[in-house]
Amino acid sequence: MTEPLHTGDQSHLRSASNITGAFFETCLAQDRQKAERLLADDFSFTSPQDDHIDKTAFLEPCFPTVDRLNSQEILEIVRAGEDDVFILSDHEPKNTDRYRNTDSITVRKGRLVQAQVFLRGARTPKLTAIRVASD
Numbered sequence: 566m567t568e569p570l571h572t573g574d575q576s577h578l579r580s581a582s583n584i585t586g587a588f589f590e591t592c593l594a595q596d597r598q599k600a601e602r603l604l605a606d607d608f609s610f611t612s613p614q615d616d617h618i619d620k621t622a623f624l625e626p627c628f629p630t631v632d633r634l635n636s637q638e639i640l641e642i643v644r645a646g647e648d649d650v651f652i653l654s655d656h657e658p659k660n661t662d663r664y665r666n667t668d669s670i671t672v673r674k675g676r677l678v679q680a681q682v683f684l685r686g687a688r689t690p691k692l693t694a695i696r697v698a699s700d
Contacts, residue, residue, distance in 0.1 A: 581650045581672035582642045588677055589639055589654070597628045605676040612682040623680075635659050648672055 588603045601624065608620040615622075635657040643651045652668040664684070671679040 580644070581648055581670070582644055584672045584675060585650050585652060585670045585677065586639065586642055589637070589652070592627055592630070593637055595629055597624065600624065600627070603676055605673065605678040608676075608678055608680075610680045610682070613684055633658055633660070640665075645669070 584603065588600065591599045591603060601620070604620050604623075606620065608623065609617045610619075610623040611617050636655075637657070638655045639652060640655060641651075641653040645651055648671050650670050650672070652666075652670060654666050654668070655663060656666065657663045667683045669679075669681040669683075670677055
């Protein structure tokens with residue numbers, strides 16, 4: 566059974582956005598132990614390349630990434646209900662072109678329980694708003 570993560574008195578009350586941001590920072594810092602604590606025991610990861618893989622299978626390619634990644638930047642974290650957030654992030658690998666991901670993350674009891682990743686959208690230099698005419 567997964568208990569809430571306690572790093573301070575009220576850490577289990579942190580928002581899904583804060584917990585998700587902390588997880589991304591932990592991965593960038595290559596702190597595998599903290600990353601493991603931020604993932605629920607029954608964590609599930611899905612992407613176009615992975616179909617509901619578990620916590621152990623997810624962590625293997627994530628550590629270490631120092632030799633593969635120049636940078637990763639979270640552009641936006643948006644709440645989508647009490648337990649869910651969407652993340653827009655830019656990634657710059659050392660040996661391929663930059664890309665942008667969108668992730669849907671579910672957090673419960675202070676830990677990530679599910680991540681669905683929509684991989685490798687083209688990174689545009691500037692987002693442009695599109696105005697839709699009303700009838």
